[in-house]
Amino acid sequence: MTPGRDRRPAKPSRPPRRRPESRRETPRKPPATDPARRAALDVLRAVSERDAYANLVLPELLRTRRITGRDAAFATELAYGAARARGLLDAVIGACLERELSKVDSTVLDALRLGTYQLLRTRVPEHSAVSSTVDLAREDAGSHVAGFVNAVLRKVSEKDEEAWLAELAPDPADDPIGNLALRTAHPRWIARSFAEALGDTGAELEAALRADDSRPEVHLLARPGEISADELAAVTGGEVAPYSPYGVHLPAGSGDPADSEPLRERLATVQDEGSQLAALAAANAAVEGSDERWLDLCAGPGGKAVLLGGLAATSGARVDAVEKAPHRARLVTEATEGLPVTVHVVDGRDPGLAEGYDRVLVDAPCTGLGALRRRPEARWRRQPSDVPELTRLQGELLAAAYRLVRPGGVVTYVVCSPHLAETEGVIAEAARRGGADVLDARELFPGVPHLGPGPYVQLWPHRHGTDAMFCAVTRKR
Numbered sequence: 478m479t480p481g482r483d484r485r486p487a488k489p490s491r492p493p494r495r496r497p498e499s500r501r502e503t504p505r506k507p508p509a510t511d512p513a514r515r516a517a518l519d520v521l522r523a524v525s526e527r528d529a530y531a532n533l534v535l536p537e538l539l540r541t542r543r544i545t546g547r548d549a550a551f552a553t554e555l556a557y558g559a560a561r562a563r564g565l566l567d568a569v570i571g572a573c574l575e576r577e578l579s580k581v582d583s584t585v586l587d588a589l590r591l592g593t594y595q596l597l598r599t600r601v602p603e604h605s606a607v608s609s610t611v612d613l614a615r616e617d618a619g620s621h622v623a624g625f626v627n628a629v630l631r632k633v634s635e636k637d638e639e640a641w642l643a644e645l646a647p648d649p650a651d652d653p654i655g656n657l658a659l660r661t662a663h664p665r666w667i668a669r670s671f672a673e674a675l676g677d678t679g680a681e682l683e684a685a686l687r688a689d690d691s692r693p694e695v696h697l698l699a700r701p702g703e704i705s706a707d708e709l710a711a712v713t714g715g716e717v718a719p720y721s722p723y724g725v726h727l728p729a730g731s732g733d734p735a736d737s738e739p740l741r742e743r744l745a746t747v748q749d750e751g752s753q754l755a756a757l758a759a760a761n762a763a764v765e766g767s768d769e770r771w772l773d774l775c776a777g778p779g780g781k782a783v784l785l786g787g788l789a790a791t792s793g794a795r796v797d798a799v800e801k802a803p804h805r806a807r808l809v810t811e812a813t814e815g816l817p818v819t820v821h822v823v824d825g826r827d828p829g830l831a832e833g834y835d836r837v838l839v840d841a842p843c844t845g846l847g848a849l850r851r852r853p854e855a856r857w858r859r860q861p862s863d864v865p866e867l868t869r870l871q872g873e874l875l876a877a878a879y880r881l882v883r884p885g886g887v888v889t890y891v892v893c894s895p896h897l898a899e900t901e902g903v904i905a906e907a908a909r910r911g912g913a914d915v916l917d918a919r920e921l922f923p924g925v926p927h928l929g930p931g932p933y934v935q936l937w938p939h940r941h942g943t944d945a946m947f948c949a950v951t952r953k954r
């Protein structure tokens with residue numbers, strides 16, 4: 478028996494199908510009323526219908542509809558919150574249906590998610606959450622869905638989030654990962670991958686999963702040779718970062734950093750402190766002999782290339798920046814203008830560059846599980862089946878790096894993911910094949926606490942306030 482069914486009256490039995498004539502072919506004109514909920518639902522629709530990124534769609538939509546202030550904050554809370562919590566919302570909605578969730582029209586389902594999110598995770602009064610959602614669903618899918626949406630949300634509202642979790646989550650004694658996965662609204666495979674990387678299925682795993690729902694602070698990079706972190710902090714009202722000598726943390730609610738003068742004047746860029754630390758490790762690892770030819774093998778959009786280029790400029794080195802995607806390569810060119818960086822739009826697995834590099838950074842394409850804070854819907858879009866393809870590509874890029882580096886030179890491998898298959902699994906094998914020794918990367922993260930037993934470094938949002946970057950440093954024999 479599905480948990481909880483016994484205590485509720487009959488379920489809404491017939492998830493309605495959308496009538497073809499109700500489909501809108503022209504862009505929807507936003508109604509005058511309740512712009513925040515309308516915007517939030519439109520973001521959820523864009524994510525479901527065209528694989529859009531919520532954090533790109535919402536700001537554009539707020540701007541074009543001139544939604545500001547409290548309405549903008551409410552729309553953001555609803556759109557990002559419902560996108561993040563989708564798995565939990567679907568479990569609760571599913572428990573209120575007699576049919577499979579997959580049989581519910583996707584427009585109606587997104588409206589139900591929005592309504593359920595308000596009921597479980599906001600202080601919106603029940604009647605307002607239900608009636609506003611019914612109105613939106615009617616507007617998008619036709620008036621025939623109103624009764625169904627109303628009935629499902631009434632059932633959802635019979636319990637609060639804790640009560641639903643008590644009913645739906647697996648017993649933590651039998652399945653601690655499954656329990657935490659549902660509680661923190663993460664797919665189980667992601668929760669498991671965090672547990673494996675942390676070696677914990679209890680309090681620390683919970684802290685790591687919960688950190689994915691926190692809004693990340695904005696970190697700035699003071700471009701080397703342009704401005705110091707102290708000066709940048711003074712100008713922006715931020716704080717000097719705890720670990721990166723080039724980092725500044727902006728206070729919450731500082732507005733769009735792109736509007737600030739240091740960014741407009743190209744003295745600084747936005748860059749997570751973890752990315753800064755990884756790039757600094759790549760630049761500072763000790764090489765034997767000359768130190769003039771540097772290679773950034775996966776450079777787009779150019780965040781680390783800016784830091785490497787700035788450091789290379791002060792030490793007389795030059796950087797070759799490789800990027801396969803032309804539009805991302807253009808971003809690298811723009812970002813590194815004036816620095817000793819040459820951009821090559823080629824495949825890093827066979828870039829056609831002369832061998833003999835002193836340093837190579839492989840900041841490889843990855844699942845991005847280390848940056849889930851930044852992309853609300855990402856955890857539900859990524860699939861475990863993405864991992865083998867990515868690990869193959871990561872291995873091939875590393876094989877190229879070991880062909881291109883000279884004996885005594887260093888290869889630094891970075892991914893924004895804690896998934897062991899993409900981190901230790903890839904680098905251990907690639908370094909062995911490439912004839913390289915693994916160095917203790919922790920020495921290249923001075924002052925950073927909680928780095929574990931080494932030799933690799935895994936940063937975490939809940940420990941370090943950074944993205945969950947992984948960094949391995951190796952030297953070719």
Ligand SMILES: C[S@@+](CC[C@H](N)C(=O)[O-])C[C@H]1O[C@@H](n2cnc3c(N)ncnc32)[C@H](O)[C@@H]1O
Nearest residue numbers: 775776777778779780781801824825840841842
């Ligand atoms: C994690 S991102 C790099 C981020 C970058 N280092 C930065 O700090 O801004 C990985 C990049 O590798 C690029 N890429 C993917 N496959 C590649 C390949 N075969 N050769 C070169 N670049 C590739 C992607 O387009 C993407 O821009």
